[in-house]
Amino acid sequence: MAKKKTQGGSNLKPFYIILGVVALLGAAAIGYGALRRPSAAVEPIDLSSLDARALYEKAKGVGLGDPAAPVQVLVFSDYMCPACAYFSTRSTPLLKQEFIDRGQVQLIYYDFPLGGTHVHSFVASRAARCAEDQGKFWEYHDMLLGRQQDWSYSREAPIGKFMGYARELGLEESRFGGCLRSDEHAELVSANHELGEQLGVNATPSVFVNSRKVSSPNDWDELRPAIQRELGN
């Protein structure tokens, strides 16, 4: 009996060695996948198959002003779009001065990286979200849009420029870099984009005043009365 076992066992020895080698190689490959430093995610994740509820849970805007304000102004924006830079540098200060600082409006920013020729918009959105992790979303947002010309024409993803902005703002560099050179917030930014698509956003900036879309958001003479109407003035 013992001989029988030994014979069967020795027949299987080469097989066990092969199995062990496959297991070791597989475990090593998985370990490498878990430990390796991921590259920066520069393209959105396709979330079009998500149902509305799942999408709503994943999407997240960034608010400026009192969350209890009677009027919410939603802006869907792309960091490489010149009209978005205009909205940020011209319209937003007016909004802030007249409505946000008085607690009448809360501005909520949603990422809407257009893609196509706006190749770095997605990674810029992620960079701003990495800054948000350290409490400096709006500062970083303003910097990205204010210096749009400095980084938009870069051939490669402008990681170095974005790191420089983080340094200027006093962000913890290693933490910001770790976030930027990963796929962190890729899902969130993609979800915001998908939410915009479901709301009918097809250009940037797209602005909604309490769910009513404003046709020319950079025209203060249109945006202002739209807000005033909602305030009952």
Added chain:
Amino acid sequence: MTAAPAGSRPAVSPAAAAPPPVTRMALAVLALLGVLVSLYMSLYKLGLIPEIACGGGSCSRVQNSPWAMFLGVPVPFLGLAGYGALLAAALFGLQPDRQDDRRISIVLLAGAVLGFGFSLYLTYLEAVVINAWCRWCVASAIIATLILLAAIPEIRKIGRSG
């Protein structure tokens, strides 16, 4: 142990004397590959692997789709359990005294058919419903097909021992 009378069958069983079945060995190696693929996907699902290597595929889209769950359980976890069970059964069935065990053959064949059927369903979802391909899911479907082929000789064993 008494000596076998001349002209009668030897005392050692044919399974013990014969080399271990190659198809069962192949099945074990394939099941191990299935375990590794499922483990990789499961770790990604648990957030322990930050980024999935997907090449030009749409792994994230498939993984984020509502069909990435089956009866409330993430599909990679089911794969891990299924391939794990097949691996265990194949290894058990390779032991000299278990090579002719009808029950092992039934378990291997049933597992292979079930796994192949489930892979077929997942491939249909990718092709028709989600409209996206995940290379790891395709790899798993290929493994499940090869396991089914490796399990075909078990039919003969079931018939013979029955």
